[in-house]
Amino acid sequence: MEVGFLGLGIMGKAMSLNLLRHGFKVTVWNRTLSKCDELVQHGASIGETPAAVVKKCKYTIAILSDPPAALSVVFDKDGILEQINNEKGYIDMSTVDADTSSKISEAITSRGGRFLEAPVSGSKKPAEDGQLVILAAGNKALYDEVLPAFDVLGKKSFFLGEVGNGAKMKLVVNMTMGSMMNAFAEGIMLAGKSGLNPQNLLDVLDLGAMSNPMFKLKGPTILQKNYTPAFPLKHQQKDMRLALALGDENAVPMPVAAAANEAFKKARSLGLGDLDFSAVFETLKPIGPSSS
Ligand SMILES: NC(=O)C1=CN([C@@H]2O[C@H](COP(=O)(O)OP(=O)(O)OC[C@H]3O[C@@H](n4cnc5c(N)ncnc54)[C@H](OP(=O)(O)O)[C@@H]3O)[C@@H](O)[C@H]2O)C=CC1
Numbered sequence: 488m489e490v491g492f493l494g495l496g497i498m499g500k501a502m503s504l505n506l507l508r509h510g511f512k513v514t515v516w517n518r519t520l521s522k523c524d525e526l527v528q529h530g531a532s533i534g535e536t537p538a539a540v541v542k543k544c545k546y547t548i549a550i551l552s553d554p555p556a557a558l559s560v561v562f563d564k565d566g567i568l569e570q571i572n573n574e575k576g577y578i579d580m581s582t583v584d585a586d587t588s589s590k591i592s593e594a595i596t597s598r599g600g601r602f603l604e605a606p607v608s609g610s611k612k613p614a615e616d617g618q619l620v621i622l623a624a625g626n627k628a629l630y631d632e633v634l635p636a637f638d639v640l641g642k643k644s645f646f647l648g649e650v651g652n653g654a655k656m657k658l659v660v661n662m663t664m665g666s667m668m669n670a671f672a673e674g675i676m677l678a679g680k681s682g683l684n685p686q687n688l689l690d691v692l693d694l695g696a697m698s699n700p701m702f703k704l705k706g707p708t709i710l711q712k713n714y715t716p717a718f719p720l721k722h723q724q725k726d727m728r729l730a731l732a733l734g735d736e737n738a739v740p741m742p743v744a745a746a747a748n749e750a751f752k753k754a755r756s757l758g759l760g761d762l763d764f765s766a767v768f769e770t771l772k773p774i775g776p777s778s779s
């Protein structure tokens with residue numbers, strides 16, 4: 488199977504490598520074109536523009552940072568719309584809001600193309616291991632056709648119906664995750680400041696009802712102050728922002744998520760946006776001379 492792949496960030500690089508490893512022919516494009524070189528060493532071809540990738544490939548997948556990026560590769564010069572037609576399918580796996588996804592869907596389908604949104608749950612390691620959870624919605628026939636690719640990229644794919652449902656599900660999941668990360672960070676800080684050994688807290692949490700892979704993975708790295716990005720904090724804050732807007736539209740009070748969003752915003756204001764989202768822990772430290 489031949490696929491185009493747009494976006495070689497943390498997720499896109501791991502996912503496209505995974506497709507290559509499993510025998511897919513992959514044509515890659517990235518805004519910073521030099522990032523394609525490593526993929527070429529693993530057998531990928533390069534498309535000079537998103538339009539060139541779509542011209543060459545029946546199916547094109549994208550995973551890009553945010554709504555402006557997702558819209559740009561579709562609508563801008565040399566974008567997808569220049570080559571989309573009734574023989575082509577476009578699959579956007581970026582985390583965006585339902586409105587952005589719907590705009591893209593309308594533009595693609597009005598030119599005869601088929602569209603699927605398919606954001607993913609799972610971070611760098613699950614992407615490397617083909618263990619993502621895929622939250623697809625849109626054209627069901629296209630979903631069925633690209634399942635062989637989803638089976639390589641993920642451990643489970645959901646088809647959630649009309650365009651927008653995948654985006655909404657992803658935002659609900661990440662809103663929950665961002666709130667949990669803040670509670671976890673506060674717990675670790677409180678344990679340490681009140682004279683407990685934070686490692687003991689991790690051990691206790693891991694044995695109880697709150698045990699989960701995220702605490703297991705991020706607890707030790709927070710204690711080591713290792714914030715090498717797997718999921719960049721700026722993207723987690725974008726997801727909180729978009730989830731809060733979804734709450735706004737639906738009149739759902741979300742005080743916990745709103746507080747978590749403020750913490751991520753504070754982290755960004757401290758210059759931590761490119762670090763892992765667990766770096767929100769750093770916002771809990773007093774700024775200036777330490778006090779007891
Ligand atoms: N990392 C994670 O754990 C997960 C991330 N996601 C979501 O997946 C998406 C990608 O995340 P991730 O790979 O971590 O992000 P990165 O920041 O590592 O990569 C972002 C990608 O988007 C591209 N990009 C940014 N702006 C533009 C633009 N205006 N036009 C074209 N391309 C652009 C970047 O290109 P360039 O190299 O030129 O900057 C890069 O390829 C995000 O929506 C994120 O929320 C979902 C699940 C997990």
Ligand SMILES: O=CC(=O)O
Nearest residue numbers: 607608609610718
């Ligand atoms: O979007 C991030 C993730 O870990 O899922």
